[in-house]
Amino acid sequence: MTTGNFDRTQVEQLEQFAQQNPSGYKLRVALLAVLGYAYIATIAVLLLSLLWFLRNLIVGPGASVSSDITLMIFLIVVVVLGIAGVGIYNPTGVEIKRDQAPQLFIAIDEICSKLNTPPVHRVILEDNLNAGMLQFPRLGVLGWEENFLFIGLPLMQVNSVDQLRSVLAHEIAHLAGSHSRFSNWIHHLRTIWSEHNKKSRSPLLTPFFKWYLPFFNAYTYVLSRANEYEADRHAGQITGSEHDAQSLVNLYLYTYHLQRIFWRNIYAQAKDWREPPKDLFTRMLQSLRQPLPTEKAQIWLDLALTGQTDADDTHPALAERLAAHNYIPQIPEPLTTTAAEYYLGSELPAIAAKFDQRFQKSTIPLWQQLHATAKQRASRLERFKTKAETNSFSIDELWLYAELVGKLHQEKQALQLWQNLLERQPNHAHANYHVGKILLEQGDEAGVALMEQAIALSYHYAVSGSELLLKFYRQLEQSDRATYYLQQYKEQCQKFEITAKARLTIKEEDQFLPHQLSEFMQRQLHEHLALYPEIARAYLVQKQPQLLPEQPLYLLVLVRRIARSLQSPQSTDLQSSDPRVSFDRYDQLVAILSQTIDFPAELKIEVLAETQSQKLWQMIKRVDQSLLYRV
Numbered sequence: 001m002t003t004g005n006f007d008r009t010q011v012e013q014l015e016q017f018a019q020q021n022p023s024g025y026k027l028r029v030a031l032l033a034v035l036g037y038a039y040i041a042t043i044a045v046l047l048l049s050l051l052w053f054l055r056n057l058i059v060g061p062g063a064s065v066s067s068d069i070t071l072m073i074f075l076i077v078v079v080v081l082g083i084a085g086v087g088i089y090n091p092t093g094v095e096i097k098r099d100q101a102p103q104l105f106i107a108i109d110e111i112c113s114k115l116n117t118p119p120v121h122r123v124i125l126e127d128n129l130n131a132g133m134l135q136f137p138r139l140g141v142l143g144w145e146e147n148f149l150f151i152g153l154p155l156m157q158v159n160s161v162d163q164l165r166s167v168l169a170h171e172i173a174h175l176a177g178s179h180s181r182f183s184n185w186i187h188h189l190r191t192i193w194s195e196h197n198k199k200s201r202s203p204l205l206t207p208f209f210k211w212y213l214p215f216f217n218a219y220t221y222v223l224s225r226a227n228e229y230e231a232d233r234h235a236g237q238i239t240g241s242e243h244d245a246q247s248l249v250n251l252y253l254y255t256y257h258l259q260r261i262f263w264r265n266i267y268a269q270a271k272d273w274r275e276p277p278k279d280l281f282t283r284m285l286q287s288l289r290q291p292l293p294t295e296k297a298q299i300w301l302d303l304a305l306t307g308q309t310d311a312d313d314t315h316p317a318l319a320e321r322l323a324a325h326n327y328i329p330q331i332p333e334p335l336t337t338t339a340a341e342y343y344l345g346s347e348l349p350a351i352a353a354k355f356d357q358r359f360q361k362s363t364i365p366l367w368q369q370l371h372a373t374a375k376q377r378a379s380r381l382e383r384f385k386t387k388a389e390t391n392s393f394s395i396d397e398l399w400l401y402a403e404l405v406g407k408l409h410q411e412k413q414a415l416q417l418w419q420n421l422l423e424r425q426p427n428h429a430h431a432n433y434h435v436g437k438i439l440l441e442q443g444d445e446a447g448v449a450l451m452e453q454a455i456a457l458s459y460h461y462a463v464s465g466s467e468l469l470l471k472f473y474r475q476l477e478q479s480d481r482a483t484y485y486l487q488q489y490k491e492q493c494q495k496f497e498i499t500a501k502a503r504l505t506i507k508e509e510d511q512f513l514p515h516q517l518s519e520f521m522q523r524q525l526h527e528h529l530a531l532y533p534e535i536a537r538a539y540l541v542q543k544q545p546q547l548l549p550e551q552p553l554y555l556l557v558l559v560r561r562i563a564r565s566l567q568s569p570q571s572t573d574l575q576s577s578d579p580r581v582s583f584d585r586y587d588q589l590v591a592i593l594s595q596t597i598d599f600p601a602e603l604k605i606e607v608l609a610e611t612q613s614q615k616l617w618q619m620i621k622r623v624d625q626s627l628l629y630r631v
Contacts, residue, residue, distance in 0.1 A: 014222045026182065029219050033189050036212060043204050091148060093124040094354050096347075104343040107165055108149065108172070114238055117175035120149045127281060127355050128152040129255055133171040147175060153351065156340035157288045158254045158332075159247050164339035166235045166244035173234035174227065183227050186220050224314040229324060236325060245327035249301065252318055253332065254288060256300040262287045270370035271378075271408065276363045281355035291334045299471055301329055306490035310497075366592055372531050373596040377404050380524070395425055396518045399600055402434070412438055422450075429457035430600070433465065440472045448472070455492075458551060459499050460602065462492040502547045504604050506555065508616050511544040514624045515554060521600065522628060528597055529558075529629045534589060536561035538629035539620050543604070552601040557620055558589075559608055561631065 018025035098105045101123075108120050120133075134148040149171060156164055174183065193213055235244040262284060266277070277283060309317045322329055340348055381404045384397070393401060402417035415438050422431040433454035439447030448469065455465045466489040473481035517525075517540065529538050537559040545553050590605045597603065608617055620626055 011218055011222065014219060015225070018222050018226060025222075029186060029223060030182070032216055032219055033186060036189065036193060036216065039208055039212070040205070091122070091124045091150070093126040093150065094351060096123050096125050096344075096351070100347045101343050101345075107343075108168060111165070111169050111172050111238060112175075115169070115173055115176040115234060117172055118145070118147060120172065121147045122149070124148055124150045125351060126150055126152045127154070127359065129154045129158070129251055129258070131155055131167050131171050133174045135175065153340060153355065154254070154258075154284060154288055155251070156343065157285050157338050158250045159339045160243075160335055161337070161339050161342050162239055162243045163247040163250065164343070166239040167247050169238040170231045170235035170244060173231040176234060183223060186223060190217065190220050221314055225309065225316050228315050228321070232321060232324060241325040242327060245322050245325040246330065246332065248318060248321055249304075249329045250332050252304040253292060253297055253300050256296075256304070257288070257292060258284070260296075267367070267370055270367050271374040274368060274371045276360050276367040278360055279356050280359040280363060282349075282352045284359075285340070285352055289335075289338065292331060294331060295474075297331045299467075299474065301331065302470070302486055303467065303489060305329070306486065306493065308490075308494065365588065366595075369531070369592050369596060373528070374408065376528065376531070377408055377598075380404055381408060394518070394520060395421070395428075396521050396600060398424070399428070399430060400521075400524065400598060402431075403598055406434065427453075427457060429454055429461065432457060433461045436465070437468055440468050443472075443475070459496060459548060463489065463496050466492050499547055503543075503545045503553055503602070506543070506604065506606065506616065508619070512541040512555070512620055512623050512626075513544060514626070515540045515542050515628075517554075524598065526629050532589065532593070534560055535629065536631050537627065539623075539626045540628040541620050541623045541626050554599070554601055554603045555620070556603055556605045556628075557608055557617065558593075558605065 014025075096104075105123070108123070111117075112119055130150070130152045132150045134150065135145045149168070151168070155167065159167065193209060193216060232244055266280065266283070269277075305319045305322075307317045307319065309315075309320060315321075316324075344351060380400070384393075384401045384404065387393070387397075388401075398417065398421045402414045402421060405417060406414040411434065415435065418431050418434045418438075421428055422435055425431065432450045436447040436450030436454055440451060441447075451461075451465045451469055454461045466485050470482055470485040470489060473479075473485060525538075525540070529535050535558050539557040539559075541555050541557075543553045543555050545551075590607055593605055594603075597605075608614070
């Protein structure tokens with residue numbers, strides 16, 4: 001979500017106002033929330049008035065209301081109620097009952113009693129490192145709330161019993177006090193308005209929400225962060241501040257562990273296996289059960305503590321929350337018994353097996369595409385090896401050759417290729433980065449200058465490059481240099497977010513130029529797009545960015561093909577010889593393409609339906625030689 005025209009300073013001013021005048025701040029939020037309903041009600045009244053006027057004009061004021069007019073009025077009422085949020089909520093996790101985890105429900109009941117909150121009606125286990133409380137109003141603005149407590153099973157696996165109780169207390173605390181109904185109402189409205197803004201094409205509603213939503217978000221983010229601090233305070237009172245604070249540290253550290261160790265190792269197997277492991281979730285729980293590697297965990301903790309609270313964050317940054325607890329973070333000690341083992345006991349394997357099935361099913365599209373991409377890369381690599389015996393390479397060919405060796409084997413094996421590329425083009429950002437990275441990991445200080453050069457040449461390497469330099473000097477025990485690059489990492493994270501948003505936002509005012517991609521790279525891209533049966537056509541242009549114009553930025557626009565015969569990911573035959581995998585969600589398609597396309601510059605991928613004729617698309621189609629791929 002976005003705060004629109006609100007910058008960080010304005011949101012900070014709102015936070016100060018909320019602290020100085022809480023009731024006045026809540027009144028402003030309430031009035032702003034009511035404004036959304038008032039606008040919708042006004043539109044509904046105007047539509048009903050128009051229908052009534054047309055009815056009188058057509059059949060006369062004395063005639064009975066026709067069934068068609070009645071139906072139209074009924075539809076308007078249904079739409080308004082839908083926007084108001086009336087409905088039934090069906091969670092996607094695994095619901096656990098009291099007889100399956102009696103000690104867990106006893107702990108929940110005790111916390112509810114101590115905090116004097118409404119009861120938790122349903123407990124849902126999820127497959128993530130997260131927890132949350134949802135107070136769903138079954139009658140929308142009329143209330144009749146049903147309270148859902150969501151607990152990530154991986155989160156239970158990385159916390160002790162006391163630490164998990166602090167997590168439960170934090171979430172249940174969102175129901176405590178008179179602010180809970182108001183806060184949950186605001187949270188519910190933010191979700192409704194945001195979803196409506198994404199889906200609506202109504203000329204009556206879209207312009208209003210384009211103006212209204214940024215203001216509403218800016219005000220409610222302040223409320224959300226204030227509520228998080230209050231929930232932390234309640235949790236500390238129930239279980240002790242150290243348990244609540246350490247559970248926050250555990251969340252960040254094990255998130256790094258999953259992203260940088262577990263999932264990388266798992267997806268590396270896609271090179272050899274077409275089908276993902278059947279016990280994927282169980283493997284995750286086993287991995288989370290192991291002690292964290294101390295050196296890596298310390299680096300991860302340092303990185304996590306550099307995070308800052310942005311204007312559109314609903315939760316304060318880790319360092320700020322730990323400071324409120326007056327807690328010095330620590331690397332977690334190995335647990336004798338995890339909260340998952342204690343509370344779920346003999347039920348744990350059966351519950352994990354349910355998530356195993358879901359994980360395998362949901363992972364199939366990405367896994368199969370990674371497998372197909374690995375086979376394609378292996379075929380390309382063999383062609384490169386054959387050509388290397390008799391021919392020299394162009395810059396693009398040498399870049400891709402080095403990329404393939406690094407991705408299919410080990411990055412160290414590609415060192416000579418990257419060095420060859422660096423000799424031919426000293427300002428090649430990728431070559432500077434990869435040679436610098438390999439040398440730094442080998443303890444060679446010659447990698448420092450190369451990494452600094454890579455950071456200067458491409459903003460994409462600023463964050464990861466600063467982290468590599470931090471690790472290098474930490475290993476050399478040069479604390480001053482390590483501290484410098486830790487500060488650089490913090491600053492580069494902030495710059496990266498601003499830069500990426502400015503460059504990757506596509507507007508009608510942008511200038512688009514012919515891509516000027518080499519014929520070799522055009523063939524590689526064409527070959528890769530052919531793996532995706534949903535893609536009917538693809539257009540490639542170069543965007544002229546206002547920020548860092550010297551760093552190339554390409555836009556790849558995909559036109560979807562409507563084909564009823566395409567299989568969905570759920571029905572894909574794992575034994576099929578056809579390497580293509582279809583996706584029923586196009587955001588998923590873009591995400592996977594972003595991971596699998598080998599491209600020598602920054603690339604933004606967008607998907608458009610064939611039936612769309614937006615001005616932006618027409619501009620792109622008119623660029624010379626923009627049509628890159630066609631079925």
